[in-house]
Amino acid sequence: MTKIVYVPVDERPCNYDFPQEIFKDTDIDLVVPSKSVMPHKKAPADNAMLNDFLLSETKDAYGLVISMDTLLYGGLVPSRIHSLNEETLKTRLQTIQALKHENPDLKIFAFQLIMRCPQHNSADEEPPYYKTCGRQIYLHGYFEHRKRLGLITDTQLQELDELHLDDNDLADFLSRRQMNLKYDLLSLELTENKLIDFIIFCQDDAGEFGYPAMDQEIIQQEIKTKKLIMRAYAYSGADELGCTLVARMVNDHLGKKPSFYIKYPSPTTKTVIPCLEDRYLDNTIKFQIIGSGGIVVPSLQDADIVLLALMGATEMFWDPVYGNVRDIDVMCNLVETFEFAKWAFQKGYPIVVADLFFLNAGSLDVLEYIKQSHLLLNLASYSGWNTSSNALGTAISQGISYLYYGKTKAHQEFLIKRYVEDIGYCGLVRSQVTKALKEYGMNYFDTKNQEGIASTLVEKGLQDFIRNHLSEIQNKFSISNVQLPWKRMFEVSFKIALKD
Numbered sequence: 001m002t003k004i005v006y007v008p009v010d011e012r013p014c015n016y017d018f019p020q021e022i023f024k025d026t027d028i029d030l031v032v033p034s035k036s037v038m039p040h041k042k043a044p045a046d047n048a049m050l051n052d053f054l055l056s057e058t059k060d061a062y063g064l065v066i067s068m069d070t071l072l073y074g075g076l077v078p079s080r081i082h083s084l085n086e087e088t089l090k091t092r093l094q095t096i097q098a099l100k101h102e103n104p105d106l107k108i109f110a111f112q113l114i115m116r117c118p119q120h121n122s123a124d125e126e127p128p129y130y131k132t133c134g135r136q137i138y139l140h141g142y143f144e145h146r147k148r149l150g151l152i153t154d155t156q157l158q159e160l161d162e163l164h165l166d167d168n169d170l171a172d173f174l175s176r177r178q179m180n181l182k183y184d185l186l187s188l189e190l191t192e193n194k195l196i197d198f199i200i201f202c203q204d205d206a207g208e209f210g211y212p213a214m215d216q217e218i219i220q221q222e223i224k225t226k227k228l229i230m231r232a233y234a235y236s237g238a239d240e241l242g243c244t245l246v247a248r249m250v251n252d253h254l255g256k257k258p259s260f261y262i263k264y265p266s267p268t269t270k271t272v273i274p275c276l277e278d279r280y281l282d283n284t285i286k287f288q289i290i291g292s293g294g295i296v297v298p299s300l301q302d303a304d305i306v307l308l309a310l311m312g313a314t315e316m317f318w319d320p321v322y323g324n325v326r327d328i329d330v331m332c333n334l335v336e337t338f339e340f341a342k343w344a345f346q347k348g349y350p351i352v353v354a355d356l357f358f359l360n361a362g363s364l365d366v367l368e369y370i371k372q373s374h375l376l377l378n379l380a381s382y383s384g385w386n387t388s389s390n391a392l393g394t395a396i397s398q399g400i401s402y403l404y405y406g407k408t409k410a411h412q413e414f415l416i417k418r419y420v421e422d423i424g425y426c427g428l429v430r431s432q433v434t435k436a437l438k439e440y441g442m443n444y445f446d447t448k449n450q451e452g453i454a455s456t457l458v459e460k461g462l463q464d465f466i467r468n469h470l471s472e473i474q475n476k477f478s479i480s481n482v483q484l485p486w487k488r489m490f491e492v493s494f495k496i497a498l499k500d
Helices: 018-022 047-057 068-073 086-102 130-149 154-161 167-192 211-225 241-254 281-291 325-329 334-346 364-372 388-405 409-440 453-469
Strands: 002-007 028-031 063-067 107-113 198-203 232-236 259-263 305-310 351-355 381-383 477-483 493-498
Touching (some): 002 047, 018 241, 018 388, 018 409, 028 241, 068 086, 068 167, 086 107, 086 167, 107 167, 107 241, 130 154, 130 211, 167 198, 167 211, 198 211, 198 241, 211 232, 232 388, 241 281, 241 388, 259 281, 259 334, 281 305, 281 388, 305 334, 305 388, 334 351, 334 364, 381 388, 381 409, 388 409, 409 453, 409 477, 409 493, 453 477
Parallel strands (some): 002 028, 002 063, 063 107, 198 232, 305 351, 351 381
Antiparallel strands (some): 477 493
8 A cells, every 4th residue: 555645725525535535445545634633614723733643644655745725824714814923834834844854755745725815795714804895805906916917997997996995904814915925935945945846836716817816926937937837836726636636646656647638519618718717728627637647638549538528618607507508509519529438438448527517516418418328337537516627626536546446436436426416416406405594594604503404405405316317326325424514505525335
């Protein structure tokens, strides 16, 4: 067994469980901190316990995949609300040097998020004042960036002048951004000094303009200045990074670089800029593949894996209801795409499906194509959850695991889980249950408990989805332990078990 230590960015299933489930039943021993060490939403990780875990577990490990946000700030959400001082952060950063001192052969692959700036008013994952002025803070950054680039219009200049922001709120937000950016750049210094072997800086809730985009420009320039363009990447994404870098570490251990052939349903799909991202889909897909240690090839003959990248011809839709049927049914050719997938599968190619038509949900239509192509339990992977990058990184990582380890029990369980969660929960059940919560004094952001009325309603909805849309395989598996980890409707947790 090859030991890889993994420190997630938080304890949610997508970050904590997915990499473990993808590489379960393989020769990879993926060691993670216990949940008691990890953060819980706004409560930071226990840094002392995390340090002890790292110093103990990396002594005999091949590699470490680590969230620098967890190491420095205690997790994803804590990175957006902390008030940590320089002395504390510098001490925490020195942990990387200590780990390399104890085990000079330890490979360290790190990831760090450029602090986001959401477009809406909500303090669910932000400081308290973001509940009332989040949209204004976002617009302030958007307009300031355009102004800096000489792209601002007279109307936008007037809107910037008319923004009414509390000086203290804006100062708090910007000072934390400045601190986090400083430690992004210090992590880059560790990479320059070869204490970190490889690093990805990712930007969630991204956009072409705004505070995160300005920070990314600084990071990109520093990457070029330090001549680290092949060891430090910067692109859109977040919650898939654990999967991506564990897959990269596995490829590094095996000395392999799997090749991917990308198949689009329309010639213009590759030029779509997905929701909450800042660049063409084709550009992001290539980063997701090379980030995982793979490579993109132009012909099927050169490929190890086929990736179906399914998105509309002109846009990614914000809601799992077709906003433009023509965009998919006419401008895309899903029939040909899946005829190709069937043929490639018969030729022995693993088929990876990234279902990217909708933000935050998989597609029932895609599920139907998969079923009619007789690929339901034969895919190398399927993913359609949350953003385009989240789905891509997950699908690519499982595809890599399948390439090396085949159709294991764990592989089939994770594949089924993606259908149930991404299409069933994200596409159907989440909105259905949310509508019913008002009757119980709950709402989308407050389900009172991880397990309770809301999770019971979710389990019933998932069972209905399985009966209605996965009837072909419903007797092959069971679902259990349905929970809402952050006591809200955005994410769900459950177990899938194949029956003997």
